[in-house]
Amino acid sequence: MRNQNFFKKLAVTAMAAVFVGTALPLSGTAHAISVGDIFDRVGLKVPKKVTTVRSTPVENATGSTQTPTKPAQPVTTTQPATGQTSTPSTLQAKREKVVQTAISLKDRVKYAHWSQRDETGPIIKTDCSGYTYLVYKLANVGVTLVNRDDDAQAKVGQKVAWGQFEKGDLLFFWIDKPGDVGHVGIYIGDNKIIHNFGYKNNVVISTLNSEYKKRFMVARRVLY
Structure with a gap:
């Protein structure tokens, strides 16, 4: 009799396992199935040592295991602000x-022949x-610059x-020859030069008109 009860319980347990496997959908959603429900259907009491079986994770129809996943989060890229400081x-x-500097000397310089230069006093005496x-x-x-004459500076x-x-x-010009x-x-x-322009004028600012263009010889850039 004990052997019959043992085999009977064994068969019911096997049926419960089969029922659990076949009662699950193939959609990949996990379910909890009470073994007590199964035993009630076949008219048996639930064994004391039998516990509820949970089907997670679940295999889908292809045989691969599916687990709940979080939805993909959008990727955000941040580019540093660019700009230029001028x-x-x-x-x-x-x-x-x-x-x-040239403009600041305008009222401090008086024209003088190169042989009479005097750059030590409050009023500077020199040529162009x-x-x-x-x-x-x-x-x-x-x-x-060469402190001799305009020919050397040119x-x-x-x-x-x-x-x-x-x-x-x-800017260099011819005067007499x-x-x-x-x-x-x-x-x-602004098409202007500042120059020490003779005894009557001293340092003046002049516009480069057609007369200057006619007498123009060469220009030299010493800052580059």
Whole structure:
């Protein structure tokens, strides 16, 4: 009799396992099935040591195990803000300094022949090339011009064509004899030069009109 009860319980347990396997859908959704329900159907009591069977994870129809997954999160990329800060270049700053230095000397310089130069007093006495030399010396931009005459200054730096001037460029003109450098000034922008222009005028700012263009010989760039 004991053997019959044992085999009977064994068969019921096997039926419960089969029922659990066949009662699950193939959709991949996990379910909890009470073994007590199965035993009630066959008219038996639930064994004390038999517990509820939970079907998780679940195999789908293809035989692979499915587990609940979180929905994919959108990927967000953050690009750093870009921008540019515009600052004057060192070269441009030097050119501006030359211009401002030249203008600051306007009322301190008197024209004098090169043999009578005097750069020690409160009023500086010098000629046109002495003035350009002094401007670059006081501006302290790393350029030392030849302190002799305009012919020597006309051979330094880079050659610049008419109309291509930058602030600080040296412009040379003939005065009495075409082809012979006789005067020099400093370009200050807006088609103007500042120069030490003789006994009557001293340092003045002049517009580059047709007369200057006619007498123009060469321009030299010493800041580059």
